Amino acid sequence: MADGILDQFSRLTTFLGLALGPDYEVALHDLTDKHCSIIAIANSHVSGRTVGAPLTNVALQILKDGSYRHSDYLVHYPGLSREGKPLRSSTFFLKEEGELVGMLCINFDDSRYRAVSQAVLQLCQAAGLEGPEEAPASQIPERFHNSIQGVAREAVAQALAGLGREAGQLTPEQRQQLVSALEPQGIFLLKGAVKEVAQALGCSQATVYRYLSQARREEEL
Incomplete structure (x- = not known):
């Protein structure tokens, strides 16, 4: 069906x-x-x-x-x-x-439409009117990739940016924190994501699986 x-x-x-x-x-x-x-x-x-x-x-x-x-x-x-x-x-x-x-x-x-609207707003501002302020982003944007590697590497990069660290600077506890942050995002639903995350973090797949198991145990508590 x-x-x-x-x-x-x-x-x-x-x-x-x-x-x-x-x-x-x-x-x-x-x-x-x-x-x-x-x-x-x-x-x-x-x-x-x-x-x-x-x-x-x-x-x-x-x-x-x-x-x-x-x-x-x-x-x-x-x-x-x-x-x-x-x-x-x-x-x-x-x-x-x-x-x-x-x-x-x-x-x-x-x-294209934003460009037109900005041109109109510039005319309004020239006449003494203020344009509207951009609304703050309240949601993580959807990102588009052609490969599982791209999806996984992007997710790791975003998580590292949130921690303010590079992969080589992470302690084991921080790697666990990062994997725990990735798990609710559904990244590990993709076959091969564990391998890509392990390569991005510079650790073994077995280590990522261990962190993932711990994250899932914590979810169940």
Whole structure:
């Protein structure tokens, strides 16, 4: 049944890409394969991904926390392309009997429209009116990669930035803290993520598995 639903949405992906235009990327994820989950994509230049790309950090978080069970979609959250361009992202959850089987995602590059609005605001400011302040970011942006390595390495880099340390400076306790921070993000749902995290931290896979086991024991308390 899931194949039938995904086949229908695959055709919808192409249609929406054409109907909405080149500033809108439309991507269809098959949740039966988290490692190569994109099975259809339109206007892929927006994020730089291709068919076969893995789930994003936000998608993994949704799978991990089960938030899809209480909603049918997530709209207008921040994204960030591989080139660092801000995107506005939305995701529709495809479910069968309450279980998530796919995601239809739209990533909007509004940079052209921002440029126009900024030009208008500059005219207003020249007339003595102040433009609105940017709202502070309240959510970690969705980041897009074509490989599991990219997803895992990005997650480690963000965690290291939060600790204010480089990988070689971490104590065993700090490595445990970092792995414990990664576990709720769903990074380890990806096959091969342990290997990538171990390489990024400069330790063995066995060490990461030990930290991961400890993190999961603490979750259960």
